[in-house]
Amino acid sequence: MEDTAVEEAEVSGAAELAPALVAAHPLGRSVAVAVGPELRVFDLKAGSVVSLSDDSGGGSHSDAIRAISFSANGVLFASAGDDKLVKVWRTDSWCCIQTITSEKRVSTVAISNDGMYITFADKFGLIWLVTVGQSGGGQESTDNNSVSIFGHYCSIITSMKFSPDGLFIVTADRDFKIRVTLFPKKPLRGAHEIQSFCLGHTEFVSCIAFTCLSEGSSFLLSGGGDSTVRLWDYINGCLLDTCQVRDKAGELLEPNETEDNNLAIADICPTNDGSLVAVAIQSFNGIMLLACDLVAKKLSFLKVITMEKCYIPISLASSFSAGLLWTVMGASNMPNQAGSQLLTRLHIIPHFKNGILASSDHVPTVLVDSEVPHGEKLLLALQGSLDIAKQDEVLASMQAALKVSMHKMLVKKHYSEERREHRKRGRNDKKIKK
Known part of the structure; x- marks a missing residue:
């Protein structure tokens, strides 16, 4: 029964839904959306x-x-995905300076703190x-330029x-594991020393983020399919x-929307001082805020910022200098969706750095379109154009698809022997012998 369900989902294409992503320049100079x-x-400056x-x-x-990511200083930006390309951009000119070809589709990408290395999985x-x-020299990088440094094989x-001090590279997978690896001084020779494993999630780990005390010591945050955020x-x-978020989110959802696989953590984003953590949850039309006490080493529920019923944030980013929390909803590869209809929807939450959101008497609000920095010009550029009359219909359709997309993408699939052999014959990522 499970094999049949998975195979039907695969044939229908629902498993290939590609959620939109948002990333903010660490100094607030620009914002990027991928769909x-x-x-x-x-x-944002110009x-x-x-x-x-x-x-x-x-x-x-x-x-x-x-996957999209800014470097720690904002000088570089990387994008990667299903076309097996990793592209590196300089953010002063937004010119792509390097294209790397992977043998297989890319799931995530990161830039080392010194900006010398790109890592991708x-x-x-x-x-x-x-x-x-x-x-260099305007020549395209090939797979011969990339070196495998370690792996979570078959996961x-x-x-x-990368950790804030650049000493470690942390990787999370769909088999509930978080691996902390010492990033070597000569990484081209491989990263062989495991510092630790962070084990505790009971479902896939969907996202990780670092948070720091003012004196520099850092901690790791993670979210997963088990509806927990962990410190x-x-x-x-x-x-x-x-911090178990299922019960709090469930109070605000309809009874038929509270199944475990609909309440996975989609993304997390801490404030610069680590005192707050914004959490996006599958099926939940809003953002949950957690208080993070790094001295007492405690996470606790603080409050909820609700949004309209058809808006479910799936990716978060923070511009620390401007104190803005960027949220995005959107997806591609949806049924009957043309390339010109790649719609995203943005909502921006202000005061995400100065403690106002943590105040018990402050009611968090989302900026209306007229209050968004640069207004209609920014929204048109990042959301894409769409007939307003059709917007609710498209977002409702997208909402229904996004409710199950993460579960189908990240929960390990089980195939019958016949289906497994068929998939092997149809692979297109085999290395070509030269």
Whole structure:
């Protein structure tokens, strides 16, 4: 029965739904949204749409972008996805300076703190590393330029981050594991030393993020399919606290929307000082705020910011300098969706850095469209155009699809022997012998 259900979902294409992503420049200079193969960037300083260019010699994204990330200082930006391309952009010119080709589809990407290396994970669970700019001269990087440094073999990597001090690279997977690996001084030779494992999630780990005390010590936050947000001493692999969000979210949902697989954590985003954590939850039309006491090492429910019924945030990003929390809803590869209809919807929450949201007498609000920085110009650039009369209909359809998309993408699939052999024969990611 389970094999049949999975195979039917696969044939219908629902499992290939590609959620939209949002990323904010750490200094508040720009914001990027990815939906399908489209990368949309808006310059917040100049108040204008960014025109992307490419000097890498590689092609443009031709399939769904699955990961985007700014470097720690905001100088570089990386995008990667189902077309097996990893593209590296300079954010001063928004010119692509390097294109790396992966043998398999890419699930996540990260940039080392010093900006010297790009790491990306493929669908087989291998983590690859490339030196930034090594291709040079306008030549496209090939898979020969990337080096496999370690892996969670046969387990899809769902999230990857460098620690704030740059000493560790942390990877999470759909088999409930979080691995903390020492990032070596010569990473091209491989990353062989495991610092710790953070074990405790009972379903897939969907997202991880670092949060820091003012004196510099850092902790790891994680969210998963078990509807929990967890706080870790990642260096020692110790679970410090767990916040179960299912009950709180369930109070605000209809009874038929509270199944476990509909309340997975979609994304988490802490404030710069670590005192607050914003949480996006599958099926939940709003953001849940958690108080994070890094001294007492405790997570606790604080309040909920609700949004309209048809809006379910699936990706979060914070611009610390401006104190804005960016949220996005959107997806590509939806049934009957043309390339020109790649719709996303943005909502922005202000005061995400100065403690106002943590005040017990403050009622958090979402900026209305007229209050959004640069207003209609920004919204048109990042959301895409759509007939207002059709907007509710499209968002409702998208909402229904997004409720099950994460579960279908991240829960390990089980296939019959016949189906497994059929999939092997149809693989298109086999390495071509030269």
